[in-house]
Amino acid sequence: MTGYILRRLVQMLPVLLLASFAIFAMIYAVPGGPIAVIVGENASQEEIAAAIQRYGLDRPMVVQYFDWLGRALTGDFGLSLHSHQPVLQLIGERLPATLQLALAAIIVALALGVPVAIASAVKPNSWLDRVLSAWSALALGVPTFWLGILLILLFAVELRWLPSASRHVPFWESPADALRSLALPALTLGTYVSGILARFLRASLIGEQRADYVRTARAKGVPEKRIVGLHIMRNALLPFVTIVGLMMANFIGGAVVTEAVFTYPGIGRLLIQAISTRDYPLIQGCILIILIAYMLINLGVDLLYAWIDPRIEYR
Amino acid sequence: MGFSEARRLLRRLLARRGAALSLAFLAVVALAALFAGLMPLDPLRQNIAESLKPPSPEAWFGTDELGRDILARVVYGARTSLVTAFGAVVIAALIGVPVGLVAGFYGDWRDSILMRCIDVLLALPNILFAMALIAVLGRSQGAALVAVGVAGIPGFARIARAQVMALRQLDFVMAVRGFGGGPAYIMFRTILPNALSPLVVQAIVLASIAILLEAALAFLGVGVPPPTPSWGEMLRTGKSYLYEAPSYAVLPGLVLTLTILSFDTIGRALTAIIDRDETDAIHETAGGGRR
Numbered sequence: 001m002t003g004y005i006l007r008r009l010v011q012m013l014p015v016l017l018l019a020s021f022a023i024f025a026m027i028y029a030v031p032g033g034p035i036a037v038i039v040g041e042n043a044s045q046e047e048i049a050a051a052i053q054r055y056g057l058d059r060p061m062v063v064q065y066f067d068w069l070g071r072a073l074t075g076d077f078g079l080s081l082h083s084h085q086p087v088l089q090l091i092g093e094r095l096p097a098t099l100q101l102a103l104a105a106i107i108v109a110l111a112l113g114v115p116v117a118i119a120s121a122v123k124p125n126s127w128l129d130r131v132l133s134a135w136s137a138l139a140l141g142v143p144t145f146w147l148g149i150l151l152i153l154l155f156a157v158e159l160r161w162l163p164s165a166s167r168h169v170p171f172w173e174s175p176a177d178a179l180r181s182l183a184l185p186a187l188t189l190g191t192y193v194s195g196i197l198a199r200f201l202r203a204s205l206i207g208e209q210r211a212d213y214v215r216t217a218r219a220k221g222v223p224e225k226r227i228v229g230l231h232i233m234r235n236a237l238l239p240f241v242t243i244v245g246l247m248m249a250n251f252i253g254g255a256v257v258t259e260a261v262f263t264y265p266g267i268g269r270l271l272i273q274a275i276s277t278r279d280y281p282l283i284q285g286c287i288l289i290i291l292i293a294y295m296l297i298n299l300g301v302d303l304l305y306a307w308i309d310p311r312i313e314y315r
Numbered sequence: 316m317g318f319s320e321a322r323r324l325l326r327r328l329l330a331r332r333g334a335a336l337s338l339a340f341l342a343v344v345a346l347a348a349l350f351a352g353l354m355p356l357d358p359l360r361q362n363i364a365e366s367l368k369p370p371s372p373e374a375w376f377g378t379d380e381l382g383r384d385i386l387a388r389v390v391y392g393a394r395t396s397l398v399t400a401f402g403a404v405v406i407a408a409l410i411g412v413p414v415g416l417v418a419g420f421y422g423d424w425r426d427s428i429l430m431r432c433i434d435v436l437l438a439l440p441n442i443l444f445a446m447a448l449i450a451v452l453g454r455s456q457g458a459a460l461v462a463v464g465v466a467g468i469p470g471f472a473r474i475a476r477a478q479v480m481a482l483r484q485l486d487f488v489m490a491v492r493g494f495g496g497g498p499a500y501i502m503f504r505t506i507l508p509n510a511l512s513p514l515v516v517q518a519i520v521l522a523s524i525a526i527l528l529e530a531a532l533a534f535l536g537v538g539v540p541p542p543t544p545s546w547g548e549m550l551r552t553g554k555s556y557l558y559e560a561p562s563y564a565v566l567p568g569l570v571l572t573l574t575i576l577s578f579d580t581i582g583r584a585l586t587a588i589i590d591r592d593e594t595d596a597i598h599e600t601a602g603g604g605r606r
Contacts, residue, residue, distance in 0.1 A: 026451045141576045143527055145534045146568035149554055157557050253442035260535050272535050275450045283450055
């Protein structure tokens with residue numbers, strides 16, 4: 001198992017290298033490049049020449065890339081062109097906020113999605129199933145940013161229960177404040193993910209119900225609750241986890257948009273700010289960090305397999 | 316897919332209530348976008364004295380922070396959305412389909428190389444990829460269109476590849492090969508016309524994804540630049556006026572959501588119809604018709 005994890009981590013390297021090179025090359029290809037941002041619009045020829053010299057921008061692209069890579073490997077992603085703070089420090093300040101939001105959203109998604117899936121799978125094509133299926137189609141189809149706006153209108157503007165813009169409050173410092181601040185963003189992102197969970201878990205559960213072992217269990221007189229909760233659930237989780245792994249990209253996209261709706265200070269908003277100010281080192285750092293997170297999540301999903309189904313061996 | 320077959324498909328689509336409603340809604344949106352110029356609507360005329368008004372007989376959807384008619388901006392925003400979606404689907408199909416055809420037809424090193432590239436594209440969350448591309452190209456309608464289109468390439472490539480692999484050993488393809496048809500002729504003139512249905516479904520599914528992605532980019536402030544009306548941009552600005560004019564963000568969002576849901580509903584209905592046809596065909600060749 002440890003060997004498998006190590007091998008998977010090593011396999012991530014070429015993809016990361018390729019992606020980092022692609023991002024680097026794209027930024028290099030920008031007309032004017034980072035130099036226009038560094039020196040400002042009204043810079044003289046001498047100032048431009050001096051900046052090119054100072055940042056080594058006159059060297060071949062491949063040389064610049066390996067220079068950047070060498071420093072990145074030691075944790076030096078360069079300085080932000082605007083705040084002049086280290087990129088890694090800026091990302092480090094925002095990362096806990098994003099992780100807290102992601103965790104809260106997953107809890108909401110499980111709490112909403114799993115019961116819906118079970119309730120509709122127990123009696124397929126009943127009126128309850130139809131209502132719940134329509135609900136999950138809505139949860140999937142309604143754009144996250146519009147849902148966020150509707151929730152703000154209801155809970156912040158009309159009822160005045162919750163704030164319309166969210167701050168990051170670490171959960172262990174003040175659980176009550178953290179929950180107040182997280183409630184709407186987590187509900188927004190969680191509802192979308194619960195739509196995914198409900199749709200695919202339902203399909204997976206219905207598929208398993210026709211299996212032989214279910215008939216055997218029924219014939220033996222195993223209580224229905226135990227059949228659904230223990231026998232079917234465990235087998236249905238396997239195809240379902242695969243889908244969830246594939247949908248993780250949507251989850252990350254949803255998180256970026258959700259942070260924007262609630263002006264939540266996470267990585268997604270940092271990236272958007274970096275793009276709008278053309279802060280290239282910061283763009284590069286944010287995209288790489290999100291990509292690494294995405295790949296680690298996928299690895300985590302694969303490891304979940306072993307826990308759900310001991311028959312799977314990792315080589 | 317010939318004309319009569321398309322008409323038959325349309326009839327079966329209309330027999331489904333959800334799909335028929337979706338089709339009607341999309342027809343209204345498309346006609347409004349097409350004939351926007353003929354309607355007494357001006358998306359750019361400002362009137363600060365009449366800013367942030369609620370819906371009224373004069374302005375059905377109310378007015379925005381500059382006193383512009385929101386309904387007019389929604390109608391012209393439909394143009395932005397539909398043009399982006401159409402352009403993105405065309406880009407994705409023009410690149411994705413040939414890639415998938417070549418990869419599936421040869422199945423050798425060409426397959427490995429092409430599909431690894433597709434995998435890398437698939438590994439990136441598409442909104443992230445689109446944002447990176449826009450960071451490089453700068454903010455414009457063209458950049459948004461290309462970014463959304465490139466994100467759609469893997470879908471077409473995978474479906475085209477699967478279709479070729481299923482068809483290339485069939486008798487009619489072997490016959491063309493026997494008569495001396497070259498690889499390009501077989502791929503584009505023999506196999507492609509027989510693989511159109513799933514590709515058409517993919518185009519519709521991608522249209523709904525493209526509209527969502529374009530709106531999301533505009534909402535994040537990196538999509539089509541103002542003053543071009545765009546649904547995502549309207550939600551972005553409307554969000555700042557939730558207390559003064561709640562309908563500003565709600566109504567454009569409703570039109571956007573219904574458009575996305577409509578494309579999605581039609582895509583799923585078509586998939587169901589085609590799946591059913593295939594099952595029927597298998598039953599017929601097996602000797603026992605199902606109907």
